[in-house]
Amino acid sequence: xxxxxxxxxxxxxxxxxxxxxxxxxxxxxxxxxxxxxxxxxxxxxxxxxxxxxxxxxxxxxxxxxxxxxxxxxxxxxxxxxxxxxxxxxxxxxxxxxxxxxxxxxxxxxxxxxxxxxxxxxxxxxxxxxxxxxxxxxxxxxxxxxxxxxxxxxxxxxxxxxxxxxxxxxxxxxxxxxxxxxxxxxxxxxxxxxxxxxxxxxxxxxxxxxxxxxxxxxxxxxxxxxxxxxxxxxxxxxxxxxxxxxxxxxxxxxxxxxxxxxxxxxxxxxxxxxxxxxxxxxxxxxxxxxxxxxxxxxxxxxxxxxxxxxxxxxxxxxxxxxxxxxxxxxxxxxxxxxxxxxxxxxxxxxxx
Amino acid sequence: xxxxxxxxxxxxxxxxxxxxxxxxxxxxxxxxxxxxxxxxxxxxxxxxxxxxxxxxxxxxxxxxxxxxxxxxxxxxxxxxxxxxxxxxxxxxxxxxxxxxxxxxxxxxxxxxxxxxxxxxxxxxxxxxxxxxxxxxxxxxxxxxxxxxxxxxxxxxxxxxxxxxxxxxxxxxxxxxxxxxxxxxxxxxxxxxxxxxxxxxxxxxxxxxxxxxxxxxxxxxxxxxxxxxxxxxxxxxxxxxxxxxxxxxxxxxxxxxxxxxxxxxxxxxxxxxxxxxxxxxxxxxxxxxxxxxxxxxxxxxxxxxxxxxxxxxxxxxxxxxxxxxxxxxxxxxxxxxxxxxxxxxxxxxxxx
DNA sequence: CGTGGCTGTGGGAGCGCTCCCACGCCATCG
DNA sequence: CGATGGCGTGGGAGCGCTCCCACAGCCACG
Numbered sequence: 001x002x003x004x005x006x007x008x009x010x011x012x013x014x015x016x017x018x019x020x021x022x023x024x025x026x027x028x029x030x031x032x033x034x035x036x037x038x039x040x041x042x043x044x045x046x047x048x049x050x051x052x053x054x055x056x057x058x059x060x061x062x063x064x065x066x067x068x069x070x071x072x073x074x075x076x077x078x079x080x081x082x083x084x085x086x087x088x089x090x091x092x093x094x095x096x097x098x099x100x101x102x103x104x105x106x107x108x109x110x111x112x113x114x115x116x117x118x119x120x121x122x123x124x125x126x127x128x129x130x131x132x133x134x135x136x137x138x139x140x141x142x143x144x145x146x147x148x149x150x151x152x153x154x155x156x157x158x159x160x161x162x163x164x165x166x167x168x169x170x171x172x173x174x175x176x177x178x179x180x181x182x183x184x185x186x187x188x189x190x191x192x193x194x195x196x197x198x199x200x201x202x203x204x205x206x207x208x209x210x211x212x213x214x215x216x217x218x219x220x221x222x223x224x225x226x227x228x229x230x231x232x233x234x235x236x237x238x239x240x241x242x243x244x245x246x247x248x249x250x251x252x253x254x255x256x257x258x259x260x261x262x263x264x265x266x267x268x269x270x271x272x273x274x275x276x277x278x279x280x281x282x283x284x285x286x287x288x289x290x291x292x293x294x295x296x297x298x299x300x301x302x303x304x305x306x307x308x309x310x311x312x313x314x315x316x317x318x319x320x321x322x323x324x325x326x327x328x329x330x331x332x333x334x335x336x337x338x339x340x341x342x343x344x345x346x347x348x349x350x351x
Numbered sequence: 352x353x354x355x356x357x358x359x360x361x362x363x364x365x366x367x368x369x370x371x372x373x374x375x376x377x378x379x380x381x382x383x384x385x386x387x388x389x390x391x392x393x394x395x396x397x398x399x400x401x402x403x404x405x406x407x408x409x410x411x412x413x414x415x416x417x418x419x420x421x422x423x424x425x426x427x428x429x430x431x432x433x434x435x436x437x438x439x440x441x442x443x444x445x446x447x448x449x450x451x452x453x454x455x456x457x458x459x460x461x462x463x464x465x466x467x468x469x470x471x472x473x474x475x476x477x478x479x480x481x482x483x484x485x486x487x488x489x490x491x492x493x494x495x496x497x498x499x500x501x502x503x504x505x506x507x508x509x510x511x512x513x514x515x516x517x518x519x520x521x522x523x524x525x526x527x528x529x530x531x532x533x534x535x536x537x538x539x540x541x542x543x544x545x546x547x548x549x550x551x552x553x554x555x556x557x558x559x560x561x562x563x564x565x566x567x568x569x570x571x572x573x574x575x576x577x578x579x580x581x582x583x584x585x586x587x588x589x590x591x592x593x594x595x596x597x598x599x600x601x602x603x604x605x606x607x608x609x610x611x612x613x614x615x616x617x618x619x620x621x622x623x624x625x626x627x628x629x630x631x632x633x634x635x636x637x638x639x640x641x642x643x644x645x646x647x648x649x650x651x652x653x654x655x656x657x658x659x660x661x662x663x664x665x666x667x668x669x670x671x672x673x674x675x676x677x678x679x680x681x682x683x684x685x686x687x688x689x690x691x692x693x694x695x696x697x698x699x700x701x702x
Numbered sequence: 703c704g705t706g707g708c709t710g711t712g713g714g715a716g717c718g719c720t721c722c723c724a725c726g727c728c729a730t731c732g
Numbered sequence: 733c734g735a736t737g738g739c740g741t742g743g744g745a746g747c748g749c750t751c752c753c754a755c756a757g758c759c760a761c762g
Binding site: 703704705706707708709710711712713714715716717718719720721722723724725726727728729730731732 | 733734735736737738739740741742743744745746747748749750751752753754755756757758759760761762
Binding site for chain 2: 011058059062067093094106107108109111117127129235236239240264265267269290296
């Protein structure tokens with residue numbers, strides 16, 4: 001009550017704060033922006049005035065002179081609609097949001113629905129309304145990273161960008177993770193191991209398929225396409241893929257699934273087809289999402305550190321903005337296999 | 352190429368556009384903002400200059416004088432983490448995003464992680480950094496709607512707010528939808544009908560449970576708590592709930608599930624428990640998400656128009672902002688039952 | 703005691719835009 | 733034919749902030 005009226009009333013300006021603190025606007029600004037060149041006395045007075053008046057700096061005025069918007073765009077191309085069902089995206093969004101909030105930056109969500117809207121987005125971003133962009137869920141031929149980079153917009157991509165575009169990105173070692181998951185199945189004595197992959201125009205999906213094959217090769221087993229099926233990262237796609245695999249290979253004894261949300265469906269299909277998991281068929285997923293620990297049986301899965309990766313993306317992006325350097329940088333995060341009951345392994349910890 | 356240099360180079364200002372068009376800044380501004388008091392000649396000249404120079408208005412400068420940020424916050428309290436797995440949220444976000452983009456407004460995503468962060472958010476929003484707020488996925492005791500409204504921030508809530516808070520909201524007729532879904536099961540001759548509900552501190556979940564009971568009562572059947580189980584809107588919760596229900600009521604012959612993503616799991620559990628759907632057990636979901644059409648068997652579900660609802664939320668919000676009126680308004684959208692095979696009904700159209 | 707440097711401060715300029723007032727021009731009317 | 737009114741226009745003011753230059757005050761040194 002004592003100060004709520006201020007909250008409702010007109011805006012408080014730095015001028016008023018300064019007047020109350022008995023200093024100039026300039027000194028007030030210095031305090032707000034944490035400049036070291038302020039005497040302790042002045043600093044204290046200003047801080048007190050800020051608290052008393054409930055002052056919050058006016059972003060627009062600041063942006064106007066700094067030529068920074070202090071907001072970061074997260075671009076999520078909607079045509080990637082199948083991805084929509086995957087909770088992974090929300091965990092990722094949350095990670096980015098947290099990292100940005102910590103630095104007082106705004107998260108602006110951009111969801112272009114079409115090529116046309118992507119172009120509007122491009123102009124919009126290039127106009128300086130956004131300091132940098134996080135791109136995610138890119139499909140094979142999306143030219144967005146290059147185009148934005150060409151306009152001088154700092155960009156970080158979530159996952160290796162398609163077509164080897166020259167852009168900064170943060171990725172998890174999908175291939176290695178997939179290989180260790182598959183190797184784990186083979187180590188359990190499984191010999192007829194299949195995989196359900198994501199849409200292969202997404203690098204992450206392709207990497208997981210390649211890792212799967214790596215492990216087979218390393219074990220001296222042949223690569224047989226009839227053990228591979230695309231699940232598209234959607235639950236319905238995963239169910240379809242699992243049915244197909246069972247039809248083609250009724251005696252398969254292991255499945256590596258490229259995402260947990262698909263793995264959950266695969267588990268269901270296997271069980272309703274009368275297969276016991278892990279006795280008849282061992283299953284390993286990817287992502288290690290919360291759901292993995294709660295399925296029946298609990299799902300073995302490959303973990304990648306979403307939180308740490310989002311933090312790193314933000315760090316890279318801010319560096320690129322501050323340092324004005326557009327050198328592409330890549331950061332790779334290791335993955336780790338988390339063994340649970342679905343793969344028949346002893347519930348050991350991380351491998 | 353011809354104008355890319357401009358895109359990269361310094362910003363183009365209205366001043367330059369006006370100079371090129373041979374008019375004053377004021378007239379330029381009028382054209383940009385669609386004022387009618389401009390001669391056709393001047394308008395044409397300015398529009399041409401805008402196109403030639405690739406001019407995009409500077410939001411910060413505009414905001415500074417209009418005292419509008421032209422951005423809308425979408426608040427999604429993270430503690431609602433279980434909701435994370437539900438694709439519904441993304442469809443909703445997408446609907447809001449589209450409606451905003453159409454009006455040139457920015458979507459700022461706010462994901463407070465704790466009560467403390469909610470307070471920061473409150474100050475932030477009250478400081479005028481955001482013109483209005485869309486709230487979603489509220490749990491029982493969240494005071495956010497009232498608190499924001501008390502600070503004079505235009506607010507629209509997705510779904511009836513908890514505790515009957517005085518706020519504008521847009522909701523679907525969950526209760527009616529749930530009732531018609533349940534009635535549909537009863538009409539198929541099912542008599543042992545159970546339900547898996549969402550977290551009951553969310554009004555939408557509660558409404559669906561009440562609708563379920565409404566239908567039972569209307570049919571003269573008793574309300575038996577052992578036919579009700581909370582699934583929490585999460586897939587793991589749904590699986591758990593379905594197991595429990597089967598244990599308690601092995602001969603149940605129908606289930607109404609409060610969301611499609613839970614229904615998918617329920618379907619899986621039923622089938623792996625050897626029940627045939629719909630022969631032994633009929634299932635109806637809620638949301639009518641894309642996945643509903645692709646399960647085996649296809650899932651009957653209650654449809655609510657997410658797209659139309661998001662549009663309406665944006666409309667209400669903008670009205671409240673423009674008209675400066677804070678009168679709470681409520682809009683209710685009807686739901687419709689979409690019958691597919693999982694409920695054993697003939698695949699008729701909407702009921 | 704003068705000089706030099708260093709620290710902290712004040713306040714002008716200006717970011718790009720919208721708002722608004724004043725004014726010129728033309729058509730209309732008494 | 734002069735007064736009246738509207739329409740379209742020009743341009744000053746000012747939104748709230750940061751940046752920067754100038755300067756006051758102080759200490760240390762020669």
